[in-house]
Amino acid sequence: MHIGIVCAGHNSNLYLHTLLKSIYFYRVNPMHFHIITNKASKQILKTLFDSxxxxxxxxxxxxxxxxxxxxxxxxxxxxxxxxxxxxLVFPKAIPLTVTDKILVLDTDLTVVSDLYDLWKLFKKFIGKQAVGIVENQSDYYLGINTWPAINRGFNSGVLLYKLNILKDVGWPNLWSNITKKAALFYGSTRLADQDIINAVLKEHPDLLYEVPCVWNTQLSDHTLSHNCYKNAKVKIVHWNSPKKYKVDNRDGDYFRSLAIGFQEYNGNLLRKKLQVCDIAPVIITNESEEFCAEFRNLLNTQFRTMLYFREYDYKPVENDVTFVAQLSYDRLQRIEELVKFWAGPISLTLYVSDAELVKCISFITSSDVLKDRTNIAYHAVFKDGEYYPINKLRNVGLRNVQAPYVFLADIDFLPSKNLYVNLVKHITDMGTLKKKALVVPAFELQKMGTSIPRNKRQLLNKLEDKSVIPFLSNIWAPGHAPTDYEKWKTAEEPYQVQWKPDYEPYIVVYKDVVEYNEKFVGFGWNKVSHIMELEAQNYQFVVLPNVFIMHTPHTPSYDIARFRSSPIYRLCLQMLKEEFIMKLNKNYNRHFEYTNSSMNLMNVYLRRRKRNFVLPGSQTTVETNTDYPSNSE
Incomplete structure (x- = not known):
């Protein structure tokens, strides 16, 4: 089946996502979509289809x-x-070498049947019939001053185009000539292509094939569609009102439940094959590979991704910097806190289910703080599997930044006052950040309810009374110690620091910085590996003296709990770490040290597991939310 769709704009993209789910749910045949779109939506839709x-x-x-x-x-x-x-342009756009017929659908449809049954109606076309269309289910065209139509006219939300016949009759010239004449008499079209198609069919009724009404059940404010579905089963629901799902209809609640059901449906379940294939068994060469296979398989997982699911209106300016972060649904409210202190562009990637995305959109739309901010790029990566693909999420946000610089941060941090303005100033003063990473010192509140310092003077006072401390300094000092907080307290100018193992600062860099390594998921080594690769590329780390970010307390994540409780999780992470460092040494001709102990530890564990023993160090009481697991664990 060949299906044509016109789609441009974030709302239309979202409608198409839901429409596709309803089509895929019922389909049993291959499909080829032909999408007319603009540059922005093409990027979004191509990412969606590919992922x-x-x-x-x-x-x-x-x-x-x-x-x-x-x-x-x-x-x-x-x-x-x-x-x-x-x-109107599909018959011109699509060559007959591709297909001689096509279904053309609006994006605001909900399909509740197999479209192949609609496709089969082409076999019933006779003579010059070339436009299959459903009668209009309102009396609009029976009014005055409307464009010409046959009786009640026809609704163009669902079209069947017989392309070979339309090309034979010179479709582009046919509709344009009729349009020019009608416009002189009736004025501008009120229903866009629908008025034009009705005018063409009025003048050339031999082109018309009337499709059964159930294939376009129209839910406008003045619909008479109940006269159709009271005697037949609905095949396609058409939300042909500017109100869309909020339309006032006698059976609106029932039809809304169908649409919302597909909005919230897990689209990953629709990756079903259309025929049974023999799948080669996965061969596990040893037990250690079996344990860590889940981690390795994640690199081959394609996470369904919807970019820019809210309106985004931003034009890059010189030396501008985008705040880049990722989050799960339970951290959603932190966006409101962030935007109060960051006026610049933001790129956020949310890891959500389909149902959670619906709630996210509702939250953003109703938020007084967020609803009018159009310089925030929201991207959705849909949940798939057990592990949180943290570096995948970071890379999605990073790839879709338009400002020249990025601040690679986390959603659990709040910026100091004027951080955005100060960062732009520092970038401007330095002239270039080539092979240079600006470090924004990170601190953390020691307890809930502590007021957040807004400037360096207030922060120094709170460091004195220990209500604020350098980030993770009490449980994982190596992560941020190279920032040299003692020097920062009195620094008035930027200063360079040396990289050390396990360093994981929050940095400002060019947006073309190397991406995060996606083999690191969940908890552990996701930021450390990125900073280590920057060191391998000979980046300078320069600490800024008059800015900072503040971590606010929150409940531990599921992945931290898994790391703490699972010796296998920690062993697999150690194995990935060693592999990463070996590859880093090879790619950059460096000599970073590593223990190469994971296989020995794994073999010890496997032997002891067979004897009902527990791996030493499997029970840890360390309370940490650091990115880096210690060697002792």
Whole structure:
């Protein structure tokens, strides 16, 4: 089946995501989507299709700009603007060498049946029939001053185009000539392409094939669709009102439940194959590989990703810096706190289920703090598997930054007053950050309820009374000790520090910085490995004297608990660490030290497990939320 869709803008992208889930749920045939879109939405949709990786689904994108001249001249007052006219160009855009027929769908549909049954209606076309369409389920075209239509007219939310016939009749010239004549008499179109298609069918009824009404059950404010579905089962629900799911309809609650059901449905479950294939068994060469296979397999996991799920309007400016962070749904409210102290652009990647994404959008939309901020890029990576893919999330945010510089941070930190302004000033003063990482010193509150210092003077006072301490200094000092907090207390100018093992500062760098290593998931070594690779690339680490970030207390994550309680988790992490350092040494001709003890420890554990023993060090009482596990663990 070939399916054409026009999609541009963050709302349309979200509607398409839900539409695809409803299509995939029922389909039993391969599909080829033909999507007319703009540059911004192409990036989003291509990422979605590629990361979803549904078997036997193909997609071709068409640049909307290539067809603007075909429709831009049309006087049109519909709220969708020029996008609402683009369905007219599919017969021109798609060559017959690809397909001679295509279904064309609006994005605001919910499919509740197999589209192949709609596709099969092409076999019933006779003669010159080339436009399959459902009757309009309102009396709009029976009113006055409307564009011409046959009786009640037809709704263009679902179209069946017989492309070979439309090409034979010269479709582009046919509809454009009729449009020019109608516009002179009736004025601008009110329903975009629908008015034009109705005018064409009025003049050339031989092109018309009337599709059963259940294939386009229209839920506008004045719909008469109940006259259709009272005698037949609905196949497609069409939310053809500016209100969309909020439309006032006698059976609205029932139809909304269908749409919301697909909004919240786990799209990962739709990666089902259309035929049974023989799958080669996974061969485990030894027990240690079996234990760590989950970690290694994560590198091959394709996490379904929806970029920019809220409106994003930002134009890069010189020396600007984007705050980059990732978070899970339970940290959502921290975004409100962050934006109060950071006026610049932000890139946030959320790890969520489909249902949680719906709640996130509702939260952001209703938040007085967030709803009008359009310089925040929100990206969704959908949950898949047990482990939190922290570096995958960081990389998604990093790849989609438009400002020249990034502040690589975490959502649990609040910036000092004017941090954003001060960072831009430091970048401007330094002239270039080539091979240079600006370190923003990190501190933490010792207990809930402690007021957050907004400047260095207040912070120094709280360091004196120990209500604030350098981040992790009481449980994992190596993580931030190279920042040299004692020097920072009196520093008035930036100063360079030397990298040391286990250093994991929060830094400002060029946005083209090397990405995080995605083999590190959950808890442990995710930031340390990144900073270590910067050291391998000969980066300078320069501490800024008049800025800081403050960590606020929160409950431990699930991955920290797993790290503390599972000796296998820690052993596998140690193995990944050793492999990473060996590769780093090879790639950069460096000589970072490592213990190379993971295999020995694993063998000890396996032998003792067979004798019902527990690996020494498997029970730890260290309370830590550091990125780095100690060797003793």
């Amino acid at each position: 979803w990786n549904v078997p036997q689904v193909f997609v071709t994108f068409y640049d909307m700009n290539d067809f603007l001249h075909d429709v831009r001249w049309i006087p049109n007052s519909h709220y969708s603007g020029v996008h609402g006219l683009m369905k």
